[in-house]
Amino acid sequence: MTILMVDDNSVNLFVIDKILKGAGYENTVSLSSAGQLFDYLQIDKPQAAKPDVDLILLDIMMPETDGIEACRRIQETERLKDIPIIFITALEDANKLAEALDVGGMDYITKPINKIELLARIRVALRLKYEKDWHMEQEKKIRDELDLAMQVQRSLLNPPLLQDNIQINVSHLPSFKLAGDMYYWHRFNDHRYGVILLDMMGHGLSSSLVCMYISSVMRDAIKMLEDPELVIKELNRYMALLYNQKNFYNYYFTCIYLVIDTESKTVEYVNAGHPPGYVLVDDSELCMLERGSCAVGFFDQMKVTKSTIHFENDIQLLLFTDGVVEANKDENVLLEKLQYIASQKWNQTITSPIHLVIPEEELGNQQDDMCILMIQAQASKVTSIL
Numbered sequence: 001m002t003i004l005m006v007d008d009n010s011v012n013l014f015v016i017d018k019i020l021k022g023a024g025y026e027n028t029v030s031l032s033s034a035g036q037l038f039d040y041l042q043i044d045k046p047q048a049a050k051p052d053v054d055l056i057l058l059d060i061m062m063p064e065t066d067g068i069e070a071c072r073r074i075q076e077t078e079r080l081k082d083i084p085i086i087f088i089t090a091l092e093d094a095n096k097l098a099e100a101l102d103v104g105g106m107d108y109i110t111k112p113i114n115k116i117e118l119l120a121r122i123r124v125a126l127r128l129k130y131e132k133d134w135h136m137e138q139e140k141k142i143r144d145e146l147d148l149a150m151q152v153q154r155s156l157l158n159p160p161l162l163q164d165n166i167q168i169n170v171s172h173l174p175s176f177k178l179a180g181d182m183y184y185w186h187r188f189n190d191h192r193y194g195v196i197l198l199d200m201m202g203h204g205l206s207s208s209l210v211c212m213y214i215s216s217v218m219r220d221a222i223k224m225l226e227d228p229e230l231v232i233k234e235l236n237r238y239m240a241l242l243y244n245q246k247n248f249y250n251y252y253f254t255c256i257y258l259v260i261d262t263e264s265k266t267v268e269y270v271n272a273g274h275p276p277g278y279v280l281v282d283d284s285e286l287c288m289l290e291r292g293s294c295a296v297g298f299f300d301q302m303k304v305t306k307s308t309i310h311f312e313n314d315i316q317l318l319l320f321t322d323g324v325v326e327a328n329k330d331e332n333v334l335l336e337k338l339q340y341i342a343s344q345k346w347n348q349t350i351t352s353p354i355h356l357v358i359p360e361e362e363l364g365n366q367q368d369d370m371c372i373l374m375i376q377a378q379a380s381k382v383t384s385i386l
Helices: 010-022 034-041 067-075 094-102 115-155 205-225 228-240 331-343
Strands: 003-006 028-031 055-059 085-089 107-110 166-173 181-189 192-200 253-261 266-272 278-281 285-288 307-310 314-320 370-378
Touching (some): 010 028, 085 094, 085 115, 107 115, 181 205, 181 370, 205 253, 285 331
Parallel strands (some): 003 028, 003 055
Antiparallel strands (some): 253 266, 278 285, 278 314, 314 370
């Protein structure tokens, strides 16, 4: 523990030092000016390490730079602003004392110094500092854990898919370090693919953790069951396991899960309470992936309706979460834009679908997670054997 004493009067420094040493505070440093304080703290070296200082006892009335200005400069320095400062002054000017506290001082004590009062105020200041340091350490641990969880979550996301008969491009923008939106695709064979886009209720840490939970079982469900109706029912079963009567509310998610078969030229899908996506069939007919059931997790048992879309040559699908639509105050504007994009023939080199909808400069302060999937599939060529 280190306590800095700053006063241009050597007698005051001697008296304070004796009081501190008598109370068991052995590591004290006496400084006679604000300039010496700045040198000790290396205030003009932004890259310097954070000093091992627990408290500063700072006189207000000093030549050249007074204590108030010194405190202001310390508070403006990021690595120093958490060091508590107690002003020591002979002033009785209430306005001056208010100014001293306004610039960041924690407390003040008046001269002549009362030993009992000084030590009591030091104990309070140190206790508050230790509590603040503890909370900062805990916050750092949480941030580090969130960063790790974010890396894990991002590692679960598929890269873009560029095959001869199917292409998938995606934009995934969390509003928080962890996202409540999730997407995944799985290749069953050369001509059959499963694709899912889900949006967990809410956003932030809790919904992100539930999203990670369901994504861990989602992969196995898709690989083993494949059929959209069976997969959605299985995911609903897992969500039911989270139900707790003590919770104020329970979690649910909306999703679209579809299976694209380029050989049979079909798209089988279930829309479980999700915003309807757009489908362009054979460059001519634009339709919507209408809702066929409620959101996943509402009920223990859910009725699931599967739909099928047929195509002859190719098909385009535009899927998105509600955060995309809600990025504009007028949701109809974005819906019209999405519908227009869905009706156009896409370039396979699209790398950032979200920028087709929302300009990059408007993406900084999003209130919700956003995800867009652009899927293109072409009918598989059948080779005849003579």
